[in-house]
Amino acid sequence: MARKRKVANLMGLAVLSAVVVKPMHRYEIAAQLRAWGKDNDMGVKWGSLYTVVDNLAKHGFLEIAGSERDGARPERTIYRITDAGRAELTDWTRELIADPEPEKRRFMAGLSVASVLPPDEVVELLTQRITKLDRTIAENRTQLAALDGTVPRLFLIEEDYELAMLAAESEWARALRDSLADGSFPDVEGWRAWHRDGVMPADIAEPAEGGADTPQSQHD
Incomplete structure (x- = not known):
């Protein structure tokens, strides 16, 4: 801690x-x-x-x-x-x-309530995010390449880390986007039906209602 x-x-x-x-x-x-x-x-x-x-x-x-x-x-x-x-x-x-410390990120907060949006809209929003991430990655790589040989690598470690994290996030977001788009994401059809019909399917509603019985609450 x-x-x-x-x-x-x-x-x-x-x-x-x-x-x-x-x-x-x-x-x-x-x-x-x-x-x-x-x-x-x-x-x-x-x-x-x-x-x-x-x-x-x-x-x-x-x-x-x-x-x-x-x-x-x-x-x-x-x-x-x-x-x-x-x-x-x-x-x-x-x-x-x-010492790793959990960091509350805006993206994580958005993902935690993504169900309030139709999955097709989430696909579009993830596409926007991926495009912006990939643009930032390309710009950062160009900046790093320009510094190569002029700044000791010792002072660029944090830039390497940032690039790795951005690349990992882009890859993860792309995989989520693609699974929603091609229907391979679990329960995506029920999610879509919920927004189409206005009724949460039972197989989604039951786990949501039981959400209070989490591993943390079991230990309380």
């Missing part, structure tokens, strides 16, 4: 990963994170950067190393990582890599 962290926002991890390289002020941190693509990897919200840096400093993960002034611009505070910050960075990274 993931441990409770003093700064739980993934922006905190991103900031620590930047400042561990060298002391930086907030503008440098933001520029470095953008250059690394961390806004894509971690869903970084730039508006929270100031608050996250302040919280990291408050909890002893960062400390002020000095300040600098560039012309007429306001003075900028430079932060460096502390020993506690290094420990937090490495521990957090280990947890994220080693």
Whole structure:
């Protein structure tokens, strides 16, 4: 189970990963994170950067190393990582890599209530999703190919993972779409009849009504 962290926002991890390289002020941190693509990897919200840096400093993960002034611009505070910050960075990274945590995804939520739509409409919606996924996969592969030889592979591991996950989702969605379209999906005809006639077939209704008797509830 993931441990409770003093700064739980993934922006905190991103900031620590930047400042561990060298002391930086907030503008440098933001520029470095953008250059690394961390806004894509971690869903970084730039508006929270100031608050996250302040919280990291408050909890002893960062400390002020000095300040600098560039012309007429306001003075900028430079932060460096502390020993506690290094420990937090490495521990957090280990947890994220080693400990799988269930993630509630929008797609999963949609699938869980897909029965409210006719199966033929679900086929069309899945086709739209597959088209968008395949477009994203192609774009990501092109971007990775452009970086080949210019960025060490070590810093592209997360991009490889993202590609693998997108490809797996596209393959799974395609298999579901095709099974609905060709009628091989179990109960698809009953599902279709339900939306055509407005009456849920008994073989679907009975398991749905017994849904409260789940493995989890049996253990309660």
